[in-house]
Amino acid sequence: MMFLLWCMAAHPLQAGEVRIEAGPQGHRLMLDGQPFPLRGAAATGHLEALAAAGANVVRLYGEDQAPLLDEAAKHGLKAIAGIWLEHPRHGFDYADEDALRQREAEVREYVLRTRNHPAVLLWGIGNELEIDHPDPLPAWRFVNRLARMVKELDPGRPVMLTVAEIDEDKLARLAELVPDVDILGVNSYGGGIETLGDRLRAAGWNRPVIVAEFGPLGQWQAEYTAWGVPYEPDSTIKAELYGRWFETIEADPALMGGIAFLWGAKQEQTSTWHGMFLESGEALEAVDVLTHAWTGKWPEHRAPRIEGKWISGQVFPPGSLQQANALAEGESLSWDWQVVPESTDLRQGGDLEAAPVPVPGSIVEVRENHVTFRVPDKPGPYRLFLTLRDGKGKAATANMPFLVEE
Numbered sequence: 028m029m030f031l032l033w034c035m036a037a038h039p040l041q042a043g044e045v046r047i048e049a050g051p052q053g054h055r056l057m058l059d060g061q062p063f064p065l066r067g068a069a070a071t072g073h074l075e076a077l078a079a080a081g082a083n084v085v086r087l088y089g090e091d092q093a094p095l096l097d098e099a100a101k102h103g104l105k106a107i108a109g110i111w112l113e114h115p116r117h118g119f120d121y122a123d124e125d126a127l128r129q130r131e132a133e134v135r136e137y138v139l140r141t142r143n144h145p146a147v148l149l150w151g152i153g154n155e156l157e158i159d160h161p162d163p164l165p166a167w168r169f170v171n172r173l174a175r176m177v178k179e180l181d182p183g184r185p186v187m188l189t190v191a192e193i194d195e196d197k198l199a200r201l202a203e204l205v206p207d208v209d210i211l212g213v214n215s216y217g218g219g220i221e222t223l224g225d226r227l228r229a230a231g232w233n234r235p236v237i238v239a240e241f242g243p244l245g246q247w248q249a250e251y252t253a254w255g256v257p258y259e260p261d262s263t264i265k266a267e268l269y270g271r272w273f274e275t276i277e278a279d280p281a282l283m284g285g286i287a288f289l290w291g292a293k294q295e296q297t298s299t300w301h302g303m304f305l306e307s308g309e310a311l312e313a314v315d316v317l318t319h320a321w322t323g324k325w326p327e328h329r330a331p332r333i334e335g336k337w338i339s340g341q342v343f344p345p346g347s348l349q350q351a352n353a354l355a356e357g358e359s360l361s362w363d364w365q366v367v368p369e370s371t372d373l374r375q376g377g378d379l380e381a382a383p384v385p386v387p388g389s390i391v392e393v394r395e396n397h398v399t400f401r402v403p404d405k406p407g408p409y410r411l412f413l414t415l416r417d418g419k420g421k422a423a424t425a426n427m428p429f430l431v432e433e
Contacts, residue, residue, distance in 0.1 A: 068290035148184065149184050186208055355415055407430070
């Protein structure tokens, strides 16, 4: 077992300043002399709703999200102010010193411009730079270089580096390469949350850790169909898992808090896998569950719940008529069914994906929870999507994959 020492430069606590306090079992974040357990979400908007749900922090990823700092402050939220670094898989060369100096100058200007903003809680430099690259060490060295500079410019706030999950080898390298980074952010999904603290302790890691993203289940963790696409949990199953992982994070002294992903909508594998909102703005059940987790109270108006779903098969001949139905809990629900081709624009590490277009004319008859649909003529993988809306700003989602085969 390796033993990793932690050292953080001490600065006097001032109003609005942040420090990390070490205890016998772990660390905790302190704001103005009071404990500040991070309870929040990575967000693309809906910050008024995030604050109303009881969150205290929003995670932002880059300078392009700086306008959200004003909105965060307006609603009483603190922010992890993101400093985006390009990934080697996108062609950025961390051996190019000219490119590094240019990015360093841009970061300097951003920090000088932003460091007095009342919403800024800490700085987050980079996100999953090691994904799909055999040698992340040059990128991590540059993160440490930036961390040293950022703390010189803004000594009252800690700096975080975020990685995708951890293992002992990754932690050993980070211990050596990023001594000026104050907090390790770990993006962890599904059941990985339940073992994260134990894995950190087994590796001898005693530096502050935040779960920088947690979600119910990644598409890379799901069960797969015989033709190789993942089954997506419905919005009710996901909501239950958000609540379970929150409780796990809160109970583990090795973790200073958790950031749920994603307070917004995003196309990644599907249009509904990771978002807690629809593109049209309706909130899914995960919002209700996190509201209860953060406040101890359920919202007065609850989102619809999916209680089950069925489809007449998994492999269909082209052009055939098929059936599906679902059970749901909720009042005055509208039932929107769509047949959508399986996404082919699949990317790594959460990169932007293009959403597939629904197949026109595929829905033949809808009787609320029962649908008759026409299978597309073109062979290949598809999904039958169900979106339930209650007309009061809440929704539920589910989908069922199927294959069209001659």
